[in-house]
Amino acid sequence: xxxxxxxxxxxxxxxxxxxxxxxxxxxxxxxxxxxxxxxxxxxxxxxxxxxxxxxxxxxxxxxxxxxxxxxxxxxxxxxxxxxxxxxxxxxxxxxxxxxxxxxxxxxxxxxxxxxxxxxxxxxxxxxxxxxxxxxxxxxxxxxxxxxxxxxxxxxxxxxxxxxxxxxxxxxxxxxxxxxxxxxxxxxxxxxxxxxxxxxxxxxxxxxxxxxxxxxxxxxxxxxxxxxxxxxxxxxxxxxxxxxxxxxxxxxxxxxxxxxxxxxxxxxxxxxxxxxxxxxxxxxxxxxxxxxxxxxxxxxxxxxxxxxxxxxxxxxxxxxxxxxxxxxxxxxxxxxxxxxxxxxxxxxxxxxxxxxxxxxxxxxxxxxxxxxxxxxxxxxxxxxxxxxxxxxxxxxxxxxxxxxxxxxxxxxxxxxxxxxxxxxxxxxxxxxxxxxxxxxxxxxxxxxxxxxxxxxxxxxxxxxxxxxxxxxxxx
Amino acid sequence: xxxxxxxxxxxxxxxxxxxxxxxxxxxxxxxxxxxxxxxxxxxxxxxxxxxxxxxxxxxxxxxxxxxxxxxxxxxxxxxxxxxxxxxxxxxxxxxxxxxxxxxxxxxxxxxxxxxxxxxxxxxxxxxxxxxxxxxxxxxxxxxxxxxxxxxxxxxxxxxxxxxxxxxxxxxxxxxxxxxxxxxxxxxxxxxxxxxxxxxxxxxxxxxxxxxxxxxxxxxxxxxxxxxxxxxxxxxxxxxxxxxxxxxxxxxxxxxxxxxxxxxxxxxxxxxxxxxxxxxxxxxxxxxxxxxxxxxxxxxxxxxxxxxxxxxxxxxxxxxxxxxxxxxxxxxxxxxxxxxxxxxxxxxxxxxxxxxxxxxxxxxxxxxxxxxxxxxxxxxxxxxxxxxxxxxxxxxxxxxxxxxxxxxxxxxxxxxxxxxxxxxxxxxxxxxxxxxxxxxxxxxxxxxxxxxxxxxxxxxxxxxxxxxxxxxxxx
Numbered sequence: 001x002x003x004x005x006x007x008x009x010x011x012x013x014x015x016x017x018x019x020x021x022x023x024x025x026x027x028x029x030x031x032x033x034x035x036x037x038x039x040x041x042x043x044x045x046x047x048x049x050x051x052x053x054x055x056x057x058x059x060x061x062x063x064x065x066x067x068x069x070x071x072x073x074x075x076x077x078x079x080x081x082x083x084x085x086x087x088x089x090x091x092x093x094x095x096x097x098x099x100x101x102x103x104x105x106x107x108x109x110x111x112x113x114x115x116x117x118x119x120x121x122x123x124x125x126x127x128x129x130x131x132x133x134x135x136x137x138x139x140x141x142x143x144x145x146x147x148x149x150x151x152x153x154x155x156x157x158x159x160x161x162x163x164x165x166x167x168x169x170x171x172x173x174x175x176x177x178x179x180x181x182x183x184x185x186x187x188x189x190x191x192x193x194x195x196x197x198x199x200x201x202x203x204x205x206x207x208x209x210x211x212x213x214x215x216x217x218x219x220x221x222x223x224x225x226x227x228x229x230x231x232x233x234x235x236x237x238x239x240x241x242x243x244x245x246x247x248x249x250x251x252x253x254x255x256x257x258x259x260x261x262x263x264x265x266x267x268x269x270x271x272x273x274x275x276x277x278x279x280x281x282x283x284x285x286x287x288x289x290x291x292x293x294x295x296x297x298x299x300x301x302x303x304x305x306x307x308x309x310x311x312x313x314x315x316x317x318x319x320x321x322x323x324x325x326x327x328x329x330x331x332x333x334x335x336x337x338x339x340x341x342x343x344x345x346x347x348x349x350x351x352x353x354x355x356x357x358x359x360x361x362x363x364x365x366x367x368x369x370x371x372x373x374x375x376x377x378x379x380x381x382x383x384x385x386x387x388x389x390x391x392x393x394x395x396x397x398x399x400x401x402x403x404x405x406x407x408x409x410x411x412x413x414x415x416x417x418x419x420x421x422x423x424x425x426x427x428x429x430x431x432x433x434x435x436x437x438x439x440x441x442x443x444x445x446x447x448x449x450x451x452x453x454x455x456x457x458x459x460x461x462x463x464x465x466x467x468x469x470x471x472x473x474x
Numbered sequence: 475x476x477x478x479x480x481x482x483x484x485x486x487x488x489x490x491x492x493x494x495x496x497x498x499x500x501x502x503x504x505x506x507x508x509x510x511x512x513x514x515x516x517x518x519x520x521x522x523x524x525x526x527x528x529x530x531x532x533x534x535x536x537x538x539x540x541x542x543x544x545x546x547x548x549x550x551x552x553x554x555x556x557x558x559x560x561x562x563x564x565x566x567x568x569x570x571x572x573x574x575x576x577x578x579x580x581x582x583x584x585x586x587x588x589x590x591x592x593x594x595x596x597x598x599x600x601x602x603x604x605x606x607x608x609x610x611x612x613x614x615x616x617x618x619x620x621x622x623x624x625x626x627x628x629x630x631x632x633x634x635x636x637x638x639x640x641x642x643x644x645x646x647x648x649x650x651x652x653x654x655x656x657x658x659x660x661x662x663x664x665x666x667x668x669x670x671x672x673x674x675x676x677x678x679x680x681x682x683x684x685x686x687x688x689x690x691x692x693x694x695x696x697x698x699x700x701x702x703x704x705x706x707x708x709x710x711x712x713x714x715x716x717x718x719x720x721x722x723x724x725x726x727x728x729x730x731x732x733x734x735x736x737x738x739x740x741x742x743x744x745x746x747x748x749x750x751x752x753x754x755x756x757x758x759x760x761x762x763x764x765x766x767x768x769x770x771x772x773x774x775x776x777x778x779x780x781x782x783x784x785x786x787x788x789x790x791x792x793x794x795x796x797x798x799x800x801x802x803x804x805x806x807x808x809x810x811x812x813x814x815x816x817x818x819x820x821x822x823x824x825x826x827x828x829x830x831x832x833x834x835x836x837x838x839x840x841x842x843x844x845x846x847x848x849x850x851x852x853x854x855x856x857x858x859x860x861x862x863x864x865x866x867x868x869x870x871x872x873x874x875x876x877x878x879x880x881x882x883x884x885x886x887x888x889x890x891x892x893x894x895x896x897x898x899x900x901x902x903x904x905x906x907x908x909x910x911x912x913x914x915x916x917x918x919x920x921x922x923x924x925x926x927x928x929x930x931x932x933x934x935x936x937x938x939x940x941x942x943x944x945x946x947x948x
Contacts, residue, residue: 111726112827113856135728159668168668170677171645186913192823193855194633194642194893196681197901197908198935199917203644203677207670224728228769252585254609254698295702295768349666353586381667382587419668427671434671439660443673445923449916461672 012094015072016052019096022064028053037077037097040084041144043342044425045393046092050077053097059177059185059216065098066214067183075458076181078210080121080152083144085345086424088156088209088460095458098214100151107217109134114222115174115191120151120215136222139166142420143334151215157207159420161259161330164251164380166223168420170206177217178205181451191219204446209422210457212450226258230292231300232323235312236283240264243285244356246310247379250289250303251352257303257380259290261330264359266366266374267337271329274336279329283313287379288326333376340372340389344426346403348410349383349419361409362386369402383419404430428463485546486568490526492542493570500535502527511551511571514558515618517816518899519867520566524551527571533651533659533690539572540688541657549932550655552684554595554626557618559819560898562630562683562934569932572688574625580604581691588696589648589665594625594689610696613640616894617808625689631681633894635733635804638725638854640697642894644680651691652679655925665693678920683896684931686924700732704766705774706797709786710757714738717759718830720784721853724763724777725826731777731854733764735804738833740840740848741811745803748810753803757787761853762800807850814846814863818900820877822884823857823893835883836860843876857893878904902937 019027028034034049051074054065069076077091079099084090091097103119106127110116111134118127124145127138140153141160148158154176158169175189189195189202205212237243243262250257263271265284272279279286287307291299297318304316317323337343350358355377362373362384377384386406388399407417407430417427417434432440444462448454458464493501502508508523525548528539543550551565553573558564565571577593580601584590585608592601598619601612614627615634622632628650632643649663663669663676679686711717717736724731737745739758746753753760761781765773771792778790791797811817824832829851836847836858851858860880862873881891881904891901891908906914918936922928932938 110825110827112722113825114725115825157670157674163667167641167645170674171641180912184912186910186916188913190823190890191825191888192857192890192893193637194823194852194857195890196631196683196892196894196896197890198897198905198914199686199920200631200644200677200681201913201916201920203674203680206677207674209670212673224730227728248586251588254701256698293768294770294772298768349664349668351584351587351589351665353584378668383666383668414665416664416666416669416671418670419666420670422670423672431672436660438654438658439662439675440672442660442675442923446673446675446920449919449923 012051015068015074018068018072019052019054022068023054023061026055026057026061028055037079037091040082040087040089042085042087042424042426043344043393043395044087044090046090048093050091050093050095050097053099055099055102057102059179062098062100062179062214062216063183063185065096066179066181069096069455070182070453073453073455075455077457078214080149081123081147083148083152084156084424085421086426088422088424100214100216101149103216106130109136111136116220116222118150118218118220120218121149124148124150124153131222132225135225137225138220139172139223140169150218154206154215154218155208155210156420156422159383161261161378163378164260165256165258170203172221173202173206173218174221175219176202176205176215178213179216180213181453181456207422209424209461211447211461212456226292228292228294229296229318230290230323231296231316231318232326233289233300233304233307233314233316234326235287235307235314237285237287237312238283240285240359241356242311243287244359244379246287246307246312247355248352249306249310251380253302253306255299255303257289258292259288260380261288262377262379263330263333264375266372267333267376270336270340270374271332274332274339286329287312288330290323290327330376337374337387337389341391342389342393344388344395344399344403346386346406347383347418347421348406348415349381350410350413350415352382354413355379355382355384357413358384358409362406365402365405369398371399371402382415408433423461425460428461431461431463486525489542489546489548492546493526493528496538496542497528497535500529500531502529511553511565514556514561514563516559516561516898516900517818517867517869518561518564520564522567524565524567524569524571527573529573529576531576533653536572536574536653536688536690537657537659539570540653540655543570543929544656544927547927547929549929551931552688554623555597555621557622557626558630558898559895560900562896562898562931574688574690575623577690583608583610585610590694590696592624592692592694594623594692596624598622598624598627605696606699609699611699612694613646613697614643624692628680628689628692629682629684630894630896633857635735635852637852638734639730639732644677646695647676647680647692648695649693650676650679650689652687653690654687655927655930681896683898683935685921685935686930700766702766702768703770703792704764704797705770705790705792706800707763707774707778707781707788707790708800709761709781709788711759711761711786712757714759714833715830716785717761718833718853720761720781720786721829722826723780723784725854727776727780729773729777731763732766733762734854735762736851736853737804737807738849740846741807741850744810744814744848745806748806748813760803761786762804764797764801804850811848811861811863815865816863816867818862818869818873818877820860820862820880821857821892821895822880822889823855824884824887824889826856828887829853829856829858831887832858832883836880839876839879843872845873845876856889882907897935899934902935905935905937
């Protein structure tokens with residue numbers, strides 16, 4: 001399915017010439033520029049430099065790139081800000097990088113229709129800053145929001161801290177304009193909240209990781225900025241099991257916090273060291289809950305009581321500075337863990353009532369493999385990030401083995417390989433374990449409908465034989 | 475793509491024998507039974523009796539039916555409660571009806587995970603009655619909820635009155651078990667809120683109208699029953715334009731009512747006659763707004779003020795009996811309109827700030843075509859139901875022509891052919907106008923991936939040549 005070109009060959013030169021001629025001023029071929037497209041934030045690095053980078057600034061640029069790639073049978077890797085955590089946007093030898101990062105315009109805001117139309121390269125946080133002037137808000141809130149693009153958020157169906165209450169990215173996208181592999185432009189979805197006209201290709205394209213086409217315009221569903229007070233409950237627990245049980249009790253009692261984050265002992269250790277606090281003196285696990293909206297104060301009292309009953313040493317605050325201090329403990333988790341070495345950040349999701357099983361499993365793996373695996377968790381939606389730290393750029397085999405055990409156990413619990421980061425290169429070999437061969441085969445055939453020559457982000461997502469060879473960590 | 479069998483032929487007898495042998499006790503062939511499957515609530519009637527009805531009571535029954543149909547190349551029409559409004563579930567000569575109505579078990583409720591697992595035949599209202607015992611609620615709320623199945627709601631991505639606040643059906647489905655055309659069973663989606671593992675086939679299958687497989691089990695995302703007071707604002711306006719402007723003002727000001735329903739003069743005329751009240755003495759249009767949740771009372775006051783400023787004669791109540799009286803005016807709209815004759819209920823959705831343009835267009839059509847077109851509207855999401863009344867069972871050509879103008883104008887406004895009823899038979903010929911040939915072709919190819927022999931609900935949704943011939947209204 002995938003095709004590659006040797007950068008040294010005449011073919012490669014022909015393709016680059018065609019790009020330079022068809023897209024004057026948009027094509028970069030300098031090694032120093034190409035080098036940065038070999039990696040993203042996953043720790044994965046491609047085997048070598050891609051052919052060229054097209055810095056698209058219009059729909060026509062994207063169409064022309066796809067037409068040229070298609071005519072020459074050259075793979076295209078669409079790229080936003082390169083903040084992916086699964087290797088979905090890295091490019092290697094023989095591939096064209098199609099960057100939509102410079103297509104970053106906010107084309108339209110309609111408070112009347114709670115809709116914004118944007119180009120895919122706009123940063124999530126920048127969009128939200130501009131929407132705030134209208135009292136509006138685009139809900140997807142990945143931890144990377146300051147540095148990740150709306151197009152990338154859509155390509156991975158990005159999650160974040162707010163999903164249990166405010167939904168995943170899919171629920172905040174109305175329609176998309178998409179350039180197909182051969183350069184044709186289509187529009188999928190509806191600019192209205194409702195719409196049922198044949199198969200829902202817009203939903204199909206959210207979380208596709210660049211395998212079916214190139215997003216060039218997005219109509220986003222907005223929400224009014226949440227009114228009313230915000231309250232935060234921070235609670236230390238003697239054990240992560242008790243903290244998970246407390247989170248579960250909050251959900252079971254019918255409350256839906258905006259944020260409910262859980263950190264285990266390993267994470268607290270790192271954050272404590274990073275911020276110069278002795279967090280472990282206060283407990284082995286931390287649960288931070290934030291509630292918002294008109295009923296926030298009632299909800300906060302109820303959550304506080306539930307958390308205390310569950311064994312937590314809990315504080316409730318409505319002070320913004322105090323609130324921010326609690327939230328910062330969570331936000332600093334990854335910078336803090338990074339001090340341990342290179343990271344492999346995993347991303348399983350499990351049913352809420354199995355979160356403590358997963359924490360216990362991870363602890364067992366730490367013992368058996370002799371590694372430490374700090375694990376933070378979006379406890380409102382069961383999404384855990386067991387994070388493996390190691391030295392060097394290449395993920396050691398035993399870390400892959402331990403990660404494989406995490407994936408398998410997540411599936412055993414009725415969960416999934418990936419809650420919000422996607423499959424990319426990192427989890428291809430386990431995809432079939434979750435989907436089964438029949439579904440995987442249907443997915444491959446759908447991919448072939450959109451991209452019969454297999455030119456869009458080849459070797460990503462689908463566990464095809466040759467992808468790993470081409471993209472082995474260097 | 476579609477294949478038919480003559481009921482009189484040996485082939486038909488062979489298929490029926492195979493069904494009787496493979497599915498003992500599940501197969502009905504009596505004409506009186508078959509007759510009811512020729513129609514749904516759309517007013518469409520198939521050309522004649524289908525071959526047989528399989529009343530499946532298990533996943534295995536569905537698989538066996540699909541295997542037999544596949545082996546003999548016979549079309550299968552999946553059927554729930556038959557409440558569809560677009561002809562998507564009607565069956566004719568040479569077709570097997572596969573009814574999943576008897577598969578109506580609530581298999582599991584998990585308050586810990588806010589999840590219910592059900593068979594597709596359970597009625598929406600019955601499910602919600604049983605969930606209420608757990609303080610839980612499945613949000614999809616089509617007007618047909620008392621008589622429509624969860625499987626049917628999913629197959630049409632059903633909407634209803636609550637979508638602007640609580641989402642469409644797609645946002646309340648986690649995963650599905652689906653039998654493919656050849657009898658294989660797959661599971662798509664994730665039982666967790668988050669999940670990104672390859673292409674989102676679960677989302678693709680919501681709103682598919684039975685064209686890609688047969689749903690046999692559904693994991694549903696539940697919400698806690700909404701706490702706090704409920705308030706209702708009823709407001710009569712001198713004109714429907716003013717009422718639409720008031721609805722728009724509510725949204726623009728950042729409020730999100732649970733319900734916001736708008737009725738035009740024609741509708742009020744019918745409802746007034748039906749309920750013995752002189753509603754037209756109070757105004758030419760009625761807006762009913764219902765707000766709920768912790769902030770309901772504040773929101774109610776704000777909405778009341780906005781509606782008054784917009785020229786409404788408004789009443790605000792928190793009394794449940796008074797509230798119910800306002801809501802009943804809306805609920806009685808269709809029974810009331812039915813007294814006019816046979817109905818063709820249309821279902822366009824337009825951007826909120828274009829609702830009054832659509833009302834004006836409909837009024838223009840009334841004049842030009844000399845018909846009356848009562849129109850009610852879910853004003854929180856721009857979904858209008860222009861309803862054409864006529865005598866007899868067959869939709870007259872001039873009604874189709876007027877309906878075609880409604881569709882075209884909806885598209886011109888940036889809207890859609892169908893907000894919540896689907897395409898079925900009724901709107902096939904306009905589907906290409908909305909999707910364009912490129913997208914339609916992609917949809918057809920995806921259909922062929924799942925159902926290469928074209929046996930699942932042939933002639934529905936896709937504007938193929940022969941479907942209309944086989945399913946012309948009789």
